[in-house]
Amino acid sequence: MPTITFEDYKKAIKAKYEEEKNGEYSNNLNSPTSANLRNLCVKRFDSNNDKDDLITFKSFFDFPFDKDKKNQFGDDELNKLEAVKRFFLGRTENPAEDTIQLAAILVDLRPRPFKEFQKQLDPDEIKLIEELRDTKHYKNEISSLTLIDEVETGNFHDSKNKEVEQEVEQEENQDLEKIPAGIFTPIKKGGEGGINSGLKRSLIIAAFLLGLTLIVYLNMSQKDCMQWMGDHYEKIERSDDGYCNTYYDARYFDLKKIEVCNTTEFFDDSGRAKVWYIKIGNSVECYNQFAPYPENTQRFLKPITQHIIDRYLSNRPKCN
Template identity: 40%
Template sequence: MCNNTFFDYYRRAIKAKYEIEKEGDYSNNLNPPSLANLRNLCIKRFREAPTKHDLDTFRSFFEFEFDGNKRNLITGTDLNKFRAIGDFFRGETVQPTEDTIHFASILLDFQPRPFNKFKKVMEGKTEEEIIQELAKNYNYPELESHKEETDNIPEIKKDEVTQTQSSKQIIKTEKPPKEKPTVKLNLFGLFKRSKKTLIGTAVIFGLIASTICLLAFKKGCMQWSDNHYELVYCDKPMEGNLNEVILRDDNLLNFKKLIVCDTTTCFKPDGEAIVWYAKTGDKADFFNSNGNGRHPETKRSLRPITEYIKGKYKGDCPTK
């Protein structure tokens, strides 16, 4: 598993790269990031000059080799795998899986990649230093800042007070009059933080901390048991159960392991997968949803099922 801190930097840097690229040379493939548009971009990227690591990532992501001469290389349920990447680009997924991030970096030609190279280059640097490194050595352009809401009021002009309040994001260089200020690439998003925002954030984190403390004395945790999650006391896991105890997540209460056989419905009429899987040794475990994106026992990434995976790892149908 990737180092959480640096992988979070990596994820946010890739998301910021998308905000740049969706207005660039490949805007027709990234804006909007539909399944067909991302597939077409994928074919373009891998026909250019893919590295060995890129090709390995492609094989791991789709479970077949890239063939630039094949016209219909990615179709059907394989095309559906771009859905998670599109959701990530649009900001609809807060914590995408590592596989999604790795493949997204290739589609955007993000540098430095893969993650191990990024970590080696950036390790030991602060976030500000990482931003400077990306801008200096990897051709990240400076982005125009968004105007403050007060800019829409004609009677109020930007004065020294406004400039002082936003000085943390404005590049400290002289600019010609009436020119928009620019800001450096912000991995946390392109918005200006105010005192009210910071206070609100502190209050929210305080409420979360209080909730966690209260749950510690209630049945506010859960633990994977056989094929589903069971609610447990946070300080009292199930006897003999070595699975991780996690905070209660109501979204996981209906998350279950499935037995997939010939008669199991695994796809919607449009081909979208409704069953997810993760390999465990020489077999695969199947689940009724993506859950939190991880196998509850092995922590491996969950992926949408394909016809190939169903045919290879299906089991016997239970007898009535």
């Protein structure tokens, strides 16, 4: 059986990044600035109790995540997230391991970390990775942006410091109001700004807290859940105690289980999968889009491949 390498893990993360750019956190990932990635960290870790994920956070930032305390998250930490940004955008070929592990959390790749990714893959998943190794989607993304980054981090490092600081400051000002209170407190070095700066920040924080209160209220009053009906989801109301087996999620509400036949189109004109599957025993179930598997949301549907079609769907029936 072929060995699953760390390079395969990196490629799987990049593939998940391309997928997540159109998902719930597209605002953070379509433009993966340091500030946007910082905000995504908050969202991913706010209710995350996974031991490996918390170890990764501490290893990357040099302090533990604690949602009940104001962690010091200033310029140094924003600069560290530049490495994750460059990885997502294909501007670096050899990112540090900590960078890769944090990137896996930000795009919610499962299984993770690498030790789990390596040992939990079954033969069909390994076959899928082998096929993807040769696809254009996973080729090294080398462009003029790579050269720019090399110049900026190399001989011209000192000359670009001012530009980087200005970019970080702009990103902080644009995104400060998006940060949940009591988790990350961006810190600006120096004492500039005086009373006007303090007043401006106080007003921003007050406006944010008001908005957060409204969001929490609306979320608490939301009654919609969704229930899997065997081949599709339907909206239902929460029980009297407010509990949902599955909360309504517009991204996955249109998920449908499909029966493939001899005329089913599995790929679009560019070769991308139009059908998603999950392997159950010695057979596969097919669906119309990516989503968590509705019978077990800890598992995720995968894009169909020719290998899966040939092995499990070669004798599919004629369409009516």
